[in-house]
Amino acid sequence: xxxxxxxxxxxxxxxxxxxxxxxxxxxxxxxxxxxxxxxxxxxxxxxxxxxxxxxxxxxxxxxxxxxxxxxxxxxxxxxxxxxxxxxxxxxxxxxxxxxxxxxxxxxxxxxxxxxxxxxxxxxxxxxxxxxxxxxxxxxxxxxxxxxxxxxxxxxxxxxxxxxxxxxxxxxxxxxxxxxxxxxxxxxxxxxxxxxxxxxxxxxxxxxxxxxxxxxxxxxxxxxxxxxxxxxxxxxxxxxxxxxxxxxxxxxxxxxxxxxxxxxxxxxxxxxxxxxxxxxxxxxxxxxxxxxxxxxxxxxxxxxxxxxxxxxxxxxxxxxxxxxxxxxxxxxxxxxxxxxxxxxxxxxxxxxxxxxxxxxxxxxxxxxxxxxxxxxxxxxxxxxxxxxxxxxxxxxxxxxxxxxxxxxxxxxxxxxxxxxxxxxxxxxxxxxxxxxxxxxxxxxxxxxxxxxxxxxxxxxxxxxxxxxxxxxxxxxxxxxxxxxxxxxxxxxxxxxxxxxxxxxxxxxxxxxxxxxxxxxxxxxxxxxxxxxxxxxxxxxxxxxxxxxxxxxxxxxxxxxxxxxxxxxxxxxxxxxxxxxxxxxxxxxxxxxxxxxxxxxxxxxxxxxxxxxxxxxxxxxxxxxxxxxxxxxxxxxxxxxxxxxxxxxxxxxxxxxxxxxxxxxxxxxxxxxxxxxxxxxxxxxxxxxxxxxxxxxxxxxxxxxxxxx
Numbered sequence: 001x002x003x004x005x006x007x008x009x010x011x012x013x014x015x016x017x018x019x020x021x022x023x024x025x026x027x028x029x030x031x032x033x034x035x036x037x038x039x040x041x042x043x044x045x046x047x048x049x050x051x052x053x054x055x056x057x058x059x060x061x062x063x064x065x066x067x068x069x070x071x072x073x074x075x076x077x078x079x080x081x082x083x084x085x086x087x088x089x090x091x092x093x094x095x096x097x098x099x100x101x102x103x104x105x106x107x108x109x110x111x112x113x114x115x116x117x118x119x120x121x122x123x124x125x126x127x128x129x130x131x132x133x134x135x136x137x138x139x140x141x142x143x144x145x146x147x148x149x150x151x152x153x154x155x156x157x158x159x160x161x162x163x164x165x166x167x168x169x170x171x172x173x174x175x176x177x178x179x180x181x182x183x184x185x186x187x188x189x190x191x192x193x194x195x196x197x198x199x200x201x202x203x204x205x206x207x208x209x210x211x212x213x214x215x216x217x218x219x220x221x222x223x224x225x226x227x228x229x230x231x232x233x234x235x236x237x238x239x240x241x242x243x244x245x246x247x248x249x250x251x252x253x254x255x256x257x258x259x260x261x262x263x264x265x266x267x268x269x270x271x272x273x274x275x276x277x278x279x280x281x282x283x284x285x286x287x288x289x290x291x292x293x294x295x296x297x298x299x300x301x302x303x304x305x306x307x308x309x310x311x312x313x314x315x316x317x318x319x320x321x322x323x324x325x326x327x328x329x330x331x332x333x334x335x336x337x338x339x340x341x342x343x344x345x346x347x348x349x350x351x352x353x354x355x356x357x358x359x360x361x362x363x364x365x366x367x368x369x370x371x372x373x374x375x376x377x378x379x380x381x382x383x384x385x386x387x388x389x390x391x392x393x394x395x396x397x398x399x400x401x402x403x404x405x406x407x408x409x410x411x412x413x414x415x416x417x418x419x420x421x422x423x424x425x426x427x428x429x430x431x432x433x434x435x436x437x438x439x440x441x442x443x444x445x446x447x448x449x450x451x452x453x454x455x456x457x458x459x460x461x462x463x464x465x466x467x468x469x470x471x472x473x474x475x476x477x478x479x480x481x482x483x484x485x486x487x488x489x490x491x492x493x494x495x496x497x498x499x500x501x502x503x504x505x506x507x508x509x510x511x512x513x514x515x516x517x518x519x520x521x522x523x524x525x526x527x528x529x530x531x532x533x534x535x536x537x538x539x540x541x542x543x544x545x546x547x548x549x550x551x552x553x554x555x556x557x558x559x560x561x562x563x564x565x566x567x568x569x570x571x572x573x574x575x576x577x578x579x580x581x582x583x584x585x586x587x588x589x590x591x592x593x594x595x596x597x598x599x600x601x602x603x604x605x606x607x608x609x610x611x612x613x614x615x616x617x618x619x620x621x622x623x624x625x626x627x628x629x630x631x632x633x634x635x636x637x638x639x640x641x642x643x644x645x646x647x648x649x650x651x652x653x654x655x656x657x658x659x660x661x662x663x664x665x666x667x668x669x670x671x672x673x674x675x676x677x678x679x680x681x682x683x684x685x686x687x688x689x690x691x692x693x694x695x696x697x698x699x700x701x702x703x704x705x706x707x
Contacts, residue, residue: 263697275313
């Protein structure tokens with residue numbers, strides 16, 4: 001799963017839940033030990049010569065990350081489905097022997113220089129041990145940004161300097177940490193090769209250029225000499241001088257594309273993880289999303305990243321699709337493993353350039369310092385970092401930012417009341433960059449300038465990314481924020497699941513009728529008493545449910561019975577956590593921690609809603625879950641001028657799709673069509689439509705104006 005730890009280092013009890021039977025145990029006996037232990041486990045993860053604790057992540061942010069881990073761990077341990085032949089290992093196929101001729105698809109191959117290939121082979125998917133690392137793309141010297149810390153053969157002062165940077169950069173800041181290195185390496189910082197030394201020990205040298213431009217000539221050597229001179233006179237005076245240096249982020253002219261329906265989809269960038277479907281047409285995997293978007297956006301062009309070994313298989317799969325005109329789809333093969341989430345490793349926007357006596361506005365792709373995963377310290381993803389080279393070789397304008405970001409945590413909107421462009425930022429993106437030695441205010445200023453917006457609004461990490469929590473539309477001179485309504489969603493899911501329990505013989509027809517009546521009457525505790533006992537009786541002692549039961553939750557070969565059953569169990573858990581007192585839950589620490597995590601997330605979501613409402617934006621609740629790999633999310637879509645490309649789940653929960661589609665339509669202009677795109681398999685991998693795409697509005701609508 002994106003951004004989550006795969007394991008926990010505490011012992012968990014295996015008692016299944018038995019809601020509705022209060023215990024005599026003190027309901028306050030759960031002291032939060034699990035939450036503290038998970039947070040400590042996050043902090044103690046290795047990072048270079050230190051740990052994640054050296055990133056100085058705030059407790060409240062770590063708590064939200066820990067809650068995600070607790071919920072995931074509980075679901076994996078107590079809501080698992082035991083296979084008895086239902087599941088299958090769907091390994092991606094090898095490359096097909098033959099490639100059909102598909103005129104609508106152009107294959108643009110790019111061969112990296114030998115030196116770059118050798119360099120990339122030395123990299124790994126990991127948190128960069130050298131904090132200031134930046135992926136060397138677009139012809140930068142590969143030795144420019146070291147990935148590993150100085151080797152054992154390095155001099156003791158250099159190794160000590162690297163340790164100082166790793167442990168102090170996030171806490172003390174970029175300038176103070178750089179200044180402290182004067183005492184460690186001395187005269188080496190005054191040489192002409194000082195920049196190389198600073199990069200080796202982890203200083204993000206490119207960010208130093210943002211400081212003090214008004215007080216010196218802007219060169220690194222001038223800054224370092226001034227630091228040295230002032231530090232020799234008085235360390236206190238030097239600290240005061242550093243604290244007063246102005247911070248100026250030089251704009252590159254980039255202006256981020258708005259996410260509130262301002263333009264049409266002219267080009268869509270996708271990343272495919274295989275060449276064919278996971279289960280078949282309609283399964284909602286990356287290839288199936290590509291099929292649907294190509295069919296439903298006939299005027300758009302497509303750029304597809306895919307591993308080279310899957311190209312022929314993809315051509316075989318796509319040959320029957322309604323591809324349209326020759327060359328409509330461009331395939332960019334890559335030798336490295338790719339993830340599906342094209343939104344996260346680049347942001348789409350525009351740049352205005354002078355061309356003689358005219359100004360030309362053209363599309364541009366802004367990529368981060370390096371492509372990353374996770375929220376508890378950024379994990380470098382080599383393959384997706386170097387996709388920028390493929391795009392540029394294919395003729396696209398690509399620029400690299402000095403900032404670290406994941407695109408799913410950035411949403412740009414225009415507030416029609418103030419006419420200001422606002423960049424909504426998930427809080428994790430702030431802490432990625434305070435880890436580089438910037439202050440929070442400096443990070444926000446950098447994002448505001450880099451993305452060409454008027455202001456930034458930082459939102460709490462209720463979900464891993466904020467595009468799972470809200471989608472925006474400008475309509476009727478107001479900004480509408482579509483948000484998750486898990487209460488409405490769970491009722492639809494529970495109703496659908498009751499039919500499956502009857503079909504499986506878990507509930508009789510009369511028991512199903514009684515349970516449905518209680519659910520419809522909002523008699524939650526009585527409903528849980530009627531349903532939880534019978535369904536838990538089908539489970540093994542530790543909470544695993546039989547695949548034979550999951551089969552009853554499937555409506556066809558591409559409708560995951562396992563996923564559907566787990567979503568039904570999730571709906572039961574949400575209902576129980578939000579309606580029953582703590583003494584109606586088992587008193588083991590894991591169950592109590594799971595319940596507390598659900599309740600805290602509910603409060604976090606209310607806080608996020610309040611932040612949006614306080615801006616004067618209209619909130620519209622959509623029946624929708626945001627639950628990592630168990631999500632049924634209708635907000636992670638694409639807002640364009642003519643469409644809302646809405647994630648859909650299909651199968652057993654088709655009624656939930658329809659309810660969401662109806663309510664979204666009510667908040668859109670009459671001429672905007674809601675286009676459902678099935679993405680069930682992708683949602684089980686913690687992503688949906690927006691996560692899977694980079695959308696370029698009016699790519700071929702460059703405008704030229706007189707100066």
